[in-house]
Amino acid sequence: MSTPYAKLPGWVEYGLIPLINLAVAFLVAGLVVLLVGENPLEAAYHLINGAFGRGEYLGFTLYYATTFIFTGLAVAVAFHAGLFNIGGEGQAYVGGIGVALACLWLDQTMPWFVVFPLAILGSAFFGAAWAFLPGWLQAKRGSHIVITTIMFNFIASSLMVYLLTRVLKPLGSMAPQTRTFAEGGQLPKLDWLLAIFGLNVGTAPFNVSFLLALVAAFCVWLLIWRTKLGYEMRTMGHSPSAARYAGMSESRITVITMMISGGLAGMMALNPIMGEQARMQLDFVQGAGFVGIAVALMGRSHPAGIIPAAVLFGMLYQGGAEISFEMPSISRDMIVIIQGLVILFAGALENMFRPAITRLFTMQSRRAAVVTQTKGA
Amino acid sequence: MDNIAIELRGIDKSFGPVHANKNINLKVRKGTIHGIIGENGAGKSTLMSILYGFYQADSGEILVDGKPVAIRDPNAAIAAGIGMVHQHFMLVENFTVLENIMLGAEDSQILNKGIAKARVELKRLEREYALEVDPDAVIEELPVGLQQRVEILKALYRRADILILDEPTGVLTPAEADHLFRVLEQLKSQGKTVILITHKLREIMAITDEVSVMRRGEMVATRTTAETSVEELAELMVGRRVLLRVEKGEAKPGEVKLAVEGLTVKDGRGVTMVDNVSFNLRAGEIVGIAGVAGNGQSELLEAISGIRRAVSGSVLLNGKPIDVTGRADPSELRDRGLAHVPEDRHHVGLVLKFEECENAILGYHHDKRYLNGVFLDVDAIRKDAEKRIGEYDIRPPNPRLKTANFSGGNQQKIVLAREMERGPDVLIIGQPTRGVDVGAIEFIHKRIIEMRDQGKAVLLVSVELDEIRALSDRILVMFAGRVVGERDPDATEGELGLLMAGVEGRKEAAE
Ligand SMILES: Nc1ncnc2c1ncn2[C@@H]1O[C@H](COP(=O)(O)OP(=O)(O)OP(=O)(O)O)[C@@H](O)[C@H]1O
Ligand SMILES: [Mg+2]
Numbered sequence: 001m002s003t004p005y006a007k008l009p010g011w012v013e014y015g016l017i018p019l020i021n022l023a024v025a026f027l028v029a030g031l032v033v034l035l036v037g038e039n040p041l042e043a044a045y046h047l048i049n050g051a052f053g054r055g056e057y058l059g060f061t062l063y064y065a066t067t068f069i070f071t072g073l074a075v076a077v078a079f080h081a082g083l084f085n086i087g088g089e090g091q092a093y094v095g096g097i098g099v100a101l102a103c104l105w106l107d108q109t110m111p112w113f114v115v116f117p118l119a120i121l122g123s124a125f126f127g128a129a130w131a132f133l134p135g136w137l138q139a140k141r142g143s144h145i146v147i148t149t150i151m152f153n154f155i156a157s158s159l160m161v162y163l164l165t166r167v168l169k170p171l172g173s174m175a176p177q178t179r180t181f182a183e184g185g186q187l188p189k190l191d192w193l194l195a196i197f198g199l200n201v202g203t204a205p206f207n208v209s210f211l212l213a214l215v216a217a218f219c220v221w222l223l224i225w226r227t228k229l230g231y232e233m234r235t236m237g238h239s240p241s242a243a244r245y246a247g248m249s250e251s252r253i254t255v256i257t258m259m260i261s262g263g264l265a266g267m268m269a270l271n272p273i274m275g276e277q278a279r280m281q282l283d284f285v286q287g288a289g290f291v292g293i294a295v296a297l298m299g300r301s302h303p304a305g306i307i308p309a310a311v312l313f314g315m316l317y318q319g320g321a322e323i324s325f326e327m328p329s330i331s332r333d334m335i336v337i338i339q340g341l342v343i344l345f346a347g348a349l350e351n352m353f354r355p356a357i358t359r360l361f362t363m364q365s366r367r368a369a370v371v372t373q374t375k376g377a
Numbered sequence: 378m379d380n381i382a383i384e385l386r387g388i389d390k391s392f393g394p395v396h397a398n399k400n401i402n403l404k405v406r407k408g409t410i411h412g413i414i415g416e417n418g419a420g421k422s423t424l425m426s427i428l429y430g431f432y433q434a435d436s437g438e439i440l441v442d443g444k445p446v447a448i449r450d451p452n453a454a455i456a457a458g459i460g461m462v463h464q465h466f467m468l469v470e471n472f473t474v475l476e477n478i479m480l481g482a483e484d485s486q487i488l489n490k491g492i493a494k495a496r497v498e499l500k501r502l503e504r505e506y507a508l509e510v511d512p513d514a515v516i517e518e519l520p521v522g523l524q525q526r527v528e529i530l531k532a533l534y535r536r537a538d539i540l541i542l543d544e545p546t547g548v549l550t551p552a553e554a555d556h557l558f559r560v561l562e563q564l565k566s567q568g569k570t571v572i573l574i575t576h577k578l579r580e581i582m583a584i585t586d587e588v589s590v591m592r593r594g595e596m597v598a599t600r601t602t603a604e605t606s607v608e609e610l611a612e613l614m615v616g617r618r619v620l621l622r623v624e625k626g627e628a629k630p631g632e633v634k635l636a637v638e639g640l641t642v643k644d645g646r647g648v649t650m651v652d653n654v655s656f657n658l659r660a661g662e663i664v665g666i667a668g669v670a671g672n673g674q675s676e677l678l679e680a681i682s683g684i685r686r687a688v689s690g691s692v693l694l695n696g697k698p699i700d701v702t703g704r705a706d707p708s709e710l711r712d713r714g715l716a717h718v719p720e721d722r723h724h725v726g727l728v729l730k731f732e733e734c735e736n737a738i739l740g741y742h743h744d745k746r747y748l749n750g751v752f753l754d755v756d757a758i759r760k761d762a763e764k765r766i767g768e769y770d771i772r773p774p775n776p777r778l779k780t781a782n783f784s785g786g787n788q789q790k791i792v793l794a795r796e797m798e799r800g801p802d803v804l805i806i807g808q809p810t811r812g813v814d815v816g817a818i819e820f821i822h823k824r825i826i827e828m829r830d831q832g833k834a835v836l837l838v839s840v841e842l843d844e845i846r847a848l849s850d851r852i853l854v855m856f857a858g859r860v861v862g863e864r865d866p867d868a869t870e871g872e873l874g875l876l877m878a879g880v881e882g883r884k885e886a887a888e
Contacts, residue, residue, distance in 0.1 A: 227751050231735070231742055238728045244684055245717070245725045246740035247708025359433075 012361060014305065018298070018346060020353050022312075025345035029338040038330055043323050050322020051315035055194050057322070059204025063271070065307075065314030066206075069213040070268035071292025072310050073220050076301035078261040080224050081253055082237035087134060087149025088265040089289025090156030094130040095266020097160075098122025099273045100168060100178050100280040107185030112274075115184045119270055120212070127266015128259040130156060135258030139251030145258070153289070164282050177281040187275045207275035209267075216264060217303035223260070233257055265289060294343040309346075316342065381443060382407040382539055382570040383428070383459075388437035390423055395773075395782075397423040399594040401437070405539075405587075410561060410571040412581040412602070415591030416614055416814040417786030418772070421574050424591070425541050429461045430454040441539075460532025461541040466524050468516045475499065475512040478531050495534070502533050506563050520671070522553035529560065539570045546575060547812050550669045550840065551874075558584050576814050578607045590614055615816040625826045628850040631660035633693075634803050634834035635681070635715075640690035640701065642676045642858075650676040652858035653690070658803065663825065663835040665849030665866075667842060669877050673858035674838045675720055678807050681836075682717040683707040695802060711740055716796040720807030720838070726792040727780050734762035734776035737795050769794040770820070786817035793821060797828060804828055805836040810844060822848060842873060 030040035051061045071088045078085035085091075102119040134148035164176040173179070187207040194201045224230040236243040236253050243250060272284045291313055298312070299305030320335030345352070383405040390398040397420040405411045415421050426432045428439065430448040438445055441457045448454050454461070468477050479495045496512060503509050508526050516524060525545060532540055542561075546554040561571050561584060573585060581588050582602060589599040590613040598613050611619040635658040642651035651673045658664050666674050679685035681692055683705035692699045694713055699705050707717070719725040727736050738747050738758055747758050762776035769790045771783070780788060789809070796804065809825065810818045825848060829835055839845050845852055845866075852864045854876040862876045 222752075226753055226755065228742055228748060228753060229751065231738075231753060234731075235728055235739065238730045239724060241721075241725045242728050242739065245682075245707060245719055246742070247683070247706050247711065 009361075012357065014300075017354060017357060020357070021345045021349070022342065024353075025338075025341045028345075029341050032334070032337060032341075033330065036329060036334070038327055043327060043330060046323045046326045047315070047319035049319075050326075051319035054202070055199030056202030056204045057318060058199060059189075059194060059201040059206035061311065061314040061318040062210055063204060063206045063276070063314070064317040065310040066210040066213045066271045066275075067268050067288045068291050068295045068310035068313050069217060069307060070271070071265055071288050072295030072299060072306040073216055073292075073303065074261045074263075074265035074268075074289075075292045075296035076299070076303075076306060077220060077224070077233075077264060078257055079296060079301045080230070080237050081233035081257040082240070083135075083138075083254065083257055083261070084146050085131065085134075085149055085258065085261045085265075086146055086293065087131060087152050087262070087289070088268075088292045089285055089287065090149070090153035091127040091130045091262040091265035092268040092285045092289050093153075093156045093160050095123040095127035095262075096269035096273055096280050096284060097163070098124070098126040098266065099269045103181045103185030103274065104168075104178060107181040107183070110184045112184055112187060116187065116208070116270075116274070119274055120267060123266040123269045124263035125266070127269075128263040131258040131262020131265070132255065135255040138258075139254040145254075161282065164280070168280065175281075178279045181274070181278045185274060186278045187270070205276035207271070209271045209275050212267070212270065214307070216267065217307055220264070221303045229253075229256065265292070294339075294346075297343070298346040312342070313339070380407040381405065382441070383572075384440040384443070385424075385428070386438040386440070388424065388427060388434045388439075390420075390427060390432060390434050392782075396594050398427070398434070401591075401596045403589055403596060403599070405570060405572060407442075407570055408565060408568050409586040410565055410573060410584055412585035412588035413572060413574045413591065414576070414578065414581060414588060414610060414614055416593075416784075416816055417812075418593075418784030419591040419614075419814075420594045421591055422543055425461065425543055425572070425574065428454070429459060429541060455535050455537070458536065458538040459541065460535060460537025460539065461543070462525060462528040462532065462545055463543060466521075466528055468524060468527060470517040471515060473513050473515055474510050474519075474527050474530075477516060477527055478512075478534050482535055498534065499530065502530055505567070506533070506560055508560060520553075521548045522550065522556070525549070525553075525557070526560075537569075539572070540564065541572045541574075543574045544576065544812060545573070546577060546580060548670075551842070552669075554580070576812065578610050578815065581610065582607060592616060611815045614814065619815050620819050621815070623822045623826065623847040625848075626830070628662045628829065630662040630850070631832060633657045634660050634695060635836065636693040637681065638691045638693075640677070640680060640692065641688045642673070642680045642685060643688050644676065650858050651680065651687070654855075654858075654860050656853055656860065656863075658834045658836050660802070660834050661829055661832045662850045663829050663837055663848050665845035665852045666836070666838045666855055667845045667852055667873055667877060668840075668855035670840045672855045672877075674855055675807065676858075677855070678717070678720070678805055678836075678838055681805060682715065682719075683710050708740065708743060711801075714802035716799065716801035716804050718792055718796050718804070718806040718809060720811075722788055722792050727788060729779075729781040731780055732777045733766070733771070733780055733783070733791060734759050736780050736791055737762040737765060737776070739795065741795065741799070765794040765798060768798075785812040786814050789813050789821070790817065793824065797824060800831070801833065803834045803836070805838075807838045809837070809839065810841070842870060842877075846870075846873075 033040040033043045050057055052058050071092060074088045075085055099119045099122060102115055102122045106115045106118065130152060134145050134152055137143040137148050138145045168178045169176060170179040187209060189201055190206050190208060190210060191201040224234065232248045232253055235246060235248060236250060240250065268288060273280050295306055295309045295313055299309035316339050320338065323330050324332055324335060381404050385401055385403040388398050388401040401424060413421050423432065427434045428448065430450045430453050439448055446457050448457065469480065475492065475495060478499060479491060499512055508530055510523050510526050516527065545557060549557060564571060575581060585602045587599060588602050588605065588610065590597050590610065592614060607621065611621060638655050640651055640654045641649065644650050654677060668674050676685060680687040680701055684707060687701040689702060692701050694710065694715055699710065723729060728739065747754055759776050766774045766776060771787050771790045771794065780791065783791065809821050813821065825835060837845065837848055849866050852866060852868065852873065853860050854862045854864065854873060856877060856879040861879065864873060
């Protein structure tokens, strides 16, 4: 009785059920909008139009999605090894140091395609280093990773305040941020990609780190399902006792997994720092590390699920901003409520409609079987 | 007219492409013990889960006392007087016995009143059915036999008239099993009806009044127990004659492959589980370790295979030491020719969520033939798995099926195929046939003997005394962590039984 639900075809499992969950989330969100005395249809229109209605809007949606792909992948990788990395926020924040250092060093002398690879390495390195300690503490000292990664988020926050107010801030500036990077520290936009579809990216900071995110998603798929390390991670995630039996080193896998996870989270920093602001600012992560948890949950920790989930959350961010702009009585907080509902229905209550759908589906397939039988006779 | 407690009419159930129950008809007479047997995956558990409301039948009818009932969920089953004791217990580990029994059957919101009443009722049930347990003991501290008793009490407390037991003896010691059967007899004499699923035909013959046989989803026969035989039942189950006796020739023991000297192992709480154990295992022989479960056999296997640290002692594998007290590493030992079929296939030997082919390389995933650099060679892995599925007749023959969806016997074959296939020098096997049907037992026993005849050294641990006696060339008996005696396989059951109970052993050690 390990699987209480019968197996469903792929398109139901990964298509229909998430869509139904999503639809219900939006329905409930619509009721909330109704409660504050606004028209939910109008809100829905602004949400969707605000996210996809113009090239520029789409560019913003995909810009946010890029960020969430990185943090979602980070959470997913750890999850496969049975580790709950809540520290994506801090790891992304610290990953910013790597990006900033590469840019500050070379932006005036080198073109972006030289700086970018170094910034990738730097962000991954600093993110991984920030995740190494919690991993190591769990492997060697048994300190639970959920607790330590949360603590490391706070430490990262203080550390970055210190660095941005004392060390990385240019002399004479009042703002807690690095200097603005020259050309070499700015990533080109993907305007040509949208232009293929006849869209104009406008001012949206949709940039090449989106492509890097897609490559990262593919690499994560390779890692988890096609490498020996991924096999070991999954074994440990499903059954630590089987991993021990097979001779896998729990501490080694824990540390390596956390470093990969942290590296992915760190790479998120490329998008806002090199892709948008051309400098590192205080609090540039803005909760993306936590959104990554929801994205990984909704995407079932599979890259093919994480990408659409990230786009969905990108849409909520971008379209949500549009709603509060167009309909002032719906505040930012309302948008957070809607996002919360999506997380609730798509993540936590994922199985709510499954029994009913399963019943429907088995009934239907049986009828089909009867039909083919009688036809055959 | 016979009084029918339960009647099933035309029960049908499919899981996707798997047709688990095909048009099942069954009548269970009131006040009898009715056995249900069948190969692994025949659909026994599915049928009982339908009766208990865990699954819904796709079609068919259930009649209790001649009246049709709709059993939508376990609550409806309980209301209809049906209770079930599951193969894997469903108790709250850190609750007391009393709390577990009351759980979900509390009379009022105020617990105290209910508790006092429940305590009285529990006492009455205990007396009536000889089911003593301490109502204030915490579940996780009770041995499995007592936990099972709590499950039975739970059903009786809910006034069950019909009790379903799914493989209840798989986890019990022989003495606990005997006691369970006395309880079942007692229930029967009080007019209760019992449905018993088991793979042990001896138990069927000893205790049931009638027995029904399932094969590949169908109910193929029902017999009056007194008028049938073990041979007939085995044949009905498998569809062909089954060799119930193991045939094997003389052992030709060769050089020592595994030498264990003064091995001592403690558990997490510092209790000595294996106490100064020494023995030799030679090429071409099977050494069986007999003993009541929990007398250190598990820890012994784990220490030798490098999963658990020993406190002291030494082990030589092919003449070279294994660092059992330090850094012994299971994968290094595999490379050195030691294979291990663990006792607990669900948590240790397999990852149930993996595809079959992924489990077929567990522990051997470093092997070059499965790798392209750091990448898995998926084609090679699947091809290899397919080959093994053919050789070991693993059903269904699909290397990409999730392991949890294989039946118990086939899961065991997956582990055996993996561990035997590379021709290790030393094979250590724990509980090779736990929960496995007669056809598969025959197959597994044959393979183990084959390994021996190829000159491999086999160390076998089993709580089934019959199995130990049938397979072993020498028998070591463990009691309280120590080897208390060595016997030939033709030693009588009584003699081994006394050793296992620690009676003879104490004398021998004193001499
Ligand atoms: N939840 C499920 N999803 C898919 N297939 C299932 C499920 N439960 C059982 N099956 C399949 O249905 C068939 C019957 O399984 P069932 O557990 O009833 O067998 P069984 O007779 O109890 O076997 P065993 O003796 O090994 O316990 C098997 O082929 C099994 O793989
Ligand atoms: Mg079963």
